Amino acid sequence: MDTEHLQTDILIIGGGVAGLNAALTARESGQDVLIMDKAVIERSGHAAGGIDHFCAYLETGPDWDTGEAYLNMTARGARGATDISVVERIYCDELKGAIQRFEDINCTLRQPDGTFFRTQSYGQPGPFYINFNGKRMKPLLGRAAREAGCRVLDRVVTGDLLVRDGEVCGAAGFHIREGRFYVIHSKAVILATGGTNRLYQNPTGLSFNCWMCPANTGDGEAMAFRAGARLANVEYIRMSVVPRGFSAAGLNALVGMGARLINGREEEFMERYDPRGMQGPRYKLVQGVLGELKAHRGPVYIDCRHLDPEAMRHLVTTLSYDKDTLPDYFEQKNIDLTRDLMEIATSEGMQGGPSEVCGSGIKIDQDCATSVPGLFAAGNSADQCRSLHMAVTSGIHAGRMASAYSMDRGKPAPVQGRQVDEIRDRLFAPMEGAGSVSWREFEDVLQRTLTEGMGPVRSAWGMEKTWNNLDLIEKWKDRVRVDDYHGLLRVQEVHNMMTVARCMIKAAMFREESRFGPCHFRLDFPETDDERWLGQILVKRDGKGQPCTEFLPISYD
Amino acid sequence: MPPVIKRELCQGCGTCEDSCPLDVIHMDEGGAVPIIKYPEECWHCGSCRQDCPEGAITILFPLRMMVSAGIVPY
Numbered sequence: 001m002d003t004e005h006l007q008t009d010i011l012i013i014g015g016g017v018a019g020l021n022a023a024l025t026a027r028e029s030g031q032d033v034l035i036m037d038k039a040v041i042e043r044s045g046h047a048a049g050g051i052d053h054f055c056a057y058l059e060t061g062p063d064w065d066t067g068e069a070y071l072n073m074t075a076r077g078a079r080g081a082t083d084i085s086v087v088e089r090i091y092c093d094e095l096k097g098a099i100q101r102f103e104d105i106n107c108t109l110r111q112p113d114g115t116f117f118r119t120q121s122y123g124q125p126g127p128f129y130i131n132f133n134g135k136r137m138k139p140l141l142g143r144a145a146r147e148a149g150c151r152v153l154d155r156v157v158t159g160d161l162l163v164r165d166g167e168v169c170g171a172a173g174f175h176i177r178e179g180r181f182y183v184i185h186s187k188a189v190i191l192a193t194g195g196t197n198r199l200y201q202n203p204t205g206l207s208f209n210c211w212m213c214p215a216n217t218g219d220g221e222a223m224a225f226r227a228g229a230r231l232a233n234v235e236y237i238r239m240s241v242v243p244r245g246f247s248a249a250g251l252n253a254l255v256g257m258g259a260r261l262i263n264g265r266e267e268e269f270m271e272r273y274d275p276r277g278m279q280g281p282r283y284k285l286v287q288g289v290l291g292e293l294k295a296h297r298g299p300v301y302i303d304c305r306h307l308d309p310e311a312m313r314h315l316v317t318t319l320s321y322d323k324d325t326l327p328d329y330f331e332q333k334n335i336d337l338t339r340d341l342m343e344i345a346t347s348e349g350m351q352g353g354p355s356e357v358c359g360s361g362i363k364i365d366q367d368c369a370t371s372v373p374g375l376f377a378a379g380n381s382a383d384q385c386r387s388l389h390m391a392v393t394s395g396i397h398a399g400r401m402a403s404a405y406s407m408d409r410g411k412p413a414p415v416q417g418r419q420v421d422e423i424r425d426r427l428f429a430p431m432e433g434a435g436s437v438s439w440r441e442f443e444d445v446l447q448r449t450l451t452e453g454m455g456p457v458r459s460a461w462g463m464e465k466t467w468n469n470l471d472l473i474e475k476w477k478d479r480v481r482v483d484d485y486h487g488l489l490r491v492q493e494v495h496n497m498m499t500v501a502r503c504m505i506k507a508a509m510f511r512e513e514s515r516f517g518p519c520h521f522r523l524d525f526p527e528t529d530d531e532r533w534l535g536q537i538l539v540k541r542d543g544k545g546q547p548c549t550e551f552l553p554i555s556y557d
Numbered sequence: 558m559p560p561v562i563k564r565e566l567c568q569g570c571g572t573c574e575d576s577c578p579l580d581v582i583h584m585d586e587g588g589a590v591p592i593i594k595y596p597e598e599c600w601h602c603g604s605c606r607q608d609c610p611e612g613a614i615t616i617l618f619p620l621r622m623m624v625s626a627g628i629v630p631y
Contacts, residue, residue, distance in 0.1 A: 038580075039577070039578040040575045042575070042576070043575070043576045043577070043578050043602075043608070044578045045578065048578040049578075049600075049603045049607070050602075050603075135607065136607075154575075155580070176580060177580075203627050204621045204622050204627070205621055205627075206597060206619070206622065207597075208597065208598045208599060208600055209622060213578065213600065213602075214579065214600050215578055215600075244625040245621075245623060245624065245625055246601070248601075299625075323601075323602075323603075324604075324607060325559075325601045325602070325603040325606075325616045328618070329601075329618055329622075332617070333618075333623060343625050345625075486594075486595070
C-alpha cells in the first residue's frame with residue numbers, strides 16, 4: 001500500500017474538544033499544526049452530537065464562586081487521585097481563555113438574554129454547571145481549526161508513536177477507508193484521544209450503546225504506554241446512571257433540575273448512601289442504584305413529576321443538547337417525564353477517573369507534559385482531566401506548552417525506518433491473517449472477562465483469573481482476521497483496549513484498599529486506607545513490555 | 558436500525574457520511590446513495606440527522622434498546 005510522509009511542528013492525535021482547542025492555541029503561537037482523527041473533525045469524539053454543560057466558577061462575589069472553592073471541591077472529591085497543583089495550573093490559569101474560546105468560535109455559553117444559566121449537582125459548593133446549547137460546538141470548532149490553517153487528516157487512525165533516543169518524534173497510522181499508510185514527522189505530539197470505553201459488557205448486548213463515545217478506546221493511553229510514558233488512576237472503573245436500555249448522557253441535567261431517584265416502593269433512597277442525597281457525587285448515585293437492586297427494592301426510577309412546568313421545559317431542552325436523540329427515545333418508548341417514572345439502571349463500566357473533575361490515563365505534569373520528552377496529553381486521555389471544562393482548558397494549555405517546546409527545537413528528530421516498518425507490519429497483519437476469529441468475538445471475550453473480574457466488586461483471586469484470561473485471549477491475537485480497513489480499525493481498537501485492561505488490572509491488584517465506592521471496591525480490602533494509599537498508582541512498561549506499578553503519595557493540606 | 562434515511566428526500570450529498578463519528582454510514586459504490594453499512598456500531602448521537610440538509614434522517618431505536626430486560630451485572 002502507499003506510504004505518505006508529512007512533516008509538522010505539532011502533531012495532534014484526536015480532533016475532539018481537547019485536540020481542537022490545542023490546535024487553535026498552537027496556531028496562535030505560530031506553529032505548524034497537523035491533526036489526525038479516526039473520523040471527520042466536525043463530528044468526532046465524545047462531544048460529536050452535542051453537549052449541554054460547562055463547569056466554571058465566575059467570581060461573581062460569593063465564596064463558592066471562586067477558584068479556591070473549585071480546588072477545595074476537587075481535592076475533597078478526588079482525594080488520592082487528583083494533583084491540585086496540576087489542576088490549578090491547567091484549569092484556573094486557562095479558564096478565562098476557555099470561556100472566551102467559546103465566544104470566538106461563535107458557540108456562546110450564555111442564554112439568549114446574555115446571562116449564564118447555572119445549575120448545581122454532584123457535590124458542588126454552588127451552581128458550577130453552566131447550561132448551554134453545545135449541539136453545534138464540534139462543527140464550529142472544526143471549522144475554526146481549518147480556517148486557522150491547521151492541516152487535517154480525517155479518517156486516519158494512529159497506530160503508534162515514533163520514538164528516537166527516548167524522545168517522541170512523530171507517529172504513524174492508516175486511512176480507515178483507503179488503507180494509505182501515513183508517517184508524520186513532528187517536533188512534539190499531543191495525545192487527545194479521550195477515555196477507554198467498550199471495555200465492559202453492555203446490558204443491551206450492543207457494545208456501541210455506551211455512555212461515552214465508543215470511538216474512544218484508550219488509543220492514546222495504549223500508545224503512550226508503549227512509548228514508555230506513565231499512566232495514572234487507571235485502576236478505577238466508572239459507571240453512570242442511565243435510562244434502562246439507552247446508555248445516554250443527561251444525568252447532570254436531571255439532578256441539576258431537581259429530579260429524584262426512587263425505588264420500587266416509591267421511596268427516595270439516596271440519603272441511605274450519602275448525607276447529601278441526590279447532591280452526592282455520581283459514583284454515590286451508582287452505589288445507591290446498585291444497592292437498591294441488590295436489596296430487591298427495584299426497579300429503580302427517576303422521578304421528575306414534581307418539577308414545575310418551567311423547570312421541565314428547560315430540562316427537556318437541555319437533555320436534547322446533551323444527547324440529541326434522547327427525546328426520540330422517550331417518544332418511541334412512550335415515556336412522558338411529566339407523567340411517568342423513567343426506569344433507570346447503571347450503565348456499562350468503563351475505565352475512567354473517579355470523580356466529575358478528575359480523570360485517568362496518561363500522567364501529566366503542570367505543563368500537560370508526560371514523562372516522555374516531546375509527548376503531551378490533554379482531555380479525557382490525561383490523568384487530571386475530565387469533562388468539557390477540563391478538555392477545553394487542558395487543550396489550550398497543552399497547545400501552549402507544546403508550542404513552547406517545539407519552538408526550542410530545530411527540526412523533528414529523524415525517524416528510524418525499522419520502527420516504521422514494525423508498526424506497519426503489526427497494523428496490517430490482520431488483513432493477511434489466516435484465522436477465523438472476528439474482531440467482534442475478540443472484543444466480546446475481553447468484555448466478558450473484565451465484567452466478571454474487574455467490575456465494582458473485586459478481589460485478588462478474581463483479578464488474577466482475569467489477568468490469566470487475558471493471556472489466553474492474547475494467544476488468539478494472530479487468529480483475528482479482517483476483510484477491510486474498517487475492520488482493521490476495530491481490531492486495532494480492541495488491541496488498545498486490551499493494553500489498557502492490563503494496566504487497569506495491575507494497578508487494581510496493587511492498590512490493596514478500597515476507594516471511591518464502586519470505582520475500586522475490594523472484597524479482600526474493603527476499607528479506605530489513607531495512611532498507605534493516599535496517592536496515585538503509576539503504571540509504566542517494564543523491559544519486557546509488561547505493566548509495572550509504583551505508588552506516588554500525594555498530600556492534601 | 559438507526560438511522561433511517563428516507564430515499565425520497567435524500568439528495569445524495571454525502572453530508573451524513575462525514576458526520577458519523579463511527580464510520581457507520583458509507584456512500585454506496587456509485588457515490589450516490591448513503592447506506593447504513595454497520596448498524597450495530599451506531600452510537601445514536603444524532604449527528605447525521607442534525608446535519609442532513611434535507612431532513613431526510615430519522616432515528617429508530619433497535620428492539621434490544623426498547624425492552625427493559627436482562628440481568629444487570631453486579
